[in-house]
Amino acid sequence: MIYYLIALFIIALDQLTKWLIVKNMEEGESITVIENLFYITSHRNQGAAWGILQGKMWFFYIITIIVIIGIVYYLQKHAKGIPLFSVSLAFMLGGAIGNFIDRLFRKEVVDFLNTYIFSYDFPIFNIADAALSIGVVLLIIYMIQEERKEKKEKLD
Numbered sequence: 001m002i003y004y005l006i007a008l009f010i011i012a013l014d015q016l017t018k019w020l021i022v023k024n025m026e027e028g029e030s031i032t033v034i035e036n037l038f039y040i041t042s043h044r045n046q047g048a049a050w051g052i053l054q055g056k057m058w059f060f061y062i063i064t065i066i067v068i069i070g071i072v073y074y075l076q077k078h079a080k081g082i083p084l085f086s087v088s089l090a091f092m093l094g095g096a097i098g099n100f101i102d103r104l105f106r107k108e109v110v111d112f113l114n115t116y117i118f119s120y121d122f123p124i125f126n127i128a129d130a131a132l133s134i135g136v137v138l139l140i141i142y143m144i145q146e147e148r149k150e151k152k153e154k155l156d
């Protein structure tokens with residue numbers, strides 16, 4: 001149950017930040033937070049990561065609904081009592097729903113986190129993308145841990 005609250009918190013934070021950007025900034029406007037490192041740039045994306053599949057909203061609706069159903073199923077059936085697994089799913093659930101709300105009501109996704117750390121042209125993203133990516137990373141860590149545990153049990 002607590003994990004749905006984590007997802008809800010992520011959705012609220014994501015939608016609040018996107019609302020602030022839409023309300024207070026023109027598209028394309030950029031605010032320097034840390035010179036050459038981090039900017040807040042108001043940006044819109046009708047596609048997925050790196051702007052792939054521009055405008056294919058139906059495709060995104062279908063994929064996102066499948067992703068959401070899959071996450072809830074795993075949260076209920078397989079992740080009970082496994083905090084790391086549940087948190088990774090909660091982060092992905094929050095992120096997926098956050099962008100889903102944008103795609104439903106805005107027909108595009110609001111992005112504003114503009115960093116130059118990862119690589120020069122790292123795309124501008126939002127809280128939902130960050131939550132999704134963190135969820136993916138946590139899931140990979142969990143799966144590696146599981147792998148090691150199984151190997152160890154086989155050796156014992």
Ligand SMILES: CCC[C@@H]1OC(=O)[C@@H](C)C[C@H](C)CCCCC(=O)CCC[C@@H](CC)/C=C\C=C(/COC)CC[C@@H](O)[C@@H](O)C[C@H](O)CNC1=O
Pocket residue numbers: 045047048049050051059060063064067095096099100109110111123124125126128129130132133136
């Ligand atoms: C993060 C998933 C993207 C997110 O997927 C979603 O919504 C899901 C729920 C629905 C998609 C239709 C399905 C996933 C497609 C797979 C994909 O895309 C490969 C992702 C790799 C990823 C590692 C997990 C790397 C990193 C990306 C970025 C930022 O990472 C911090 C760049 C974000 C900017 O291009 C920004 O403009 C994107 C815009 O906000 C719309 N966002 C989406 O489509």
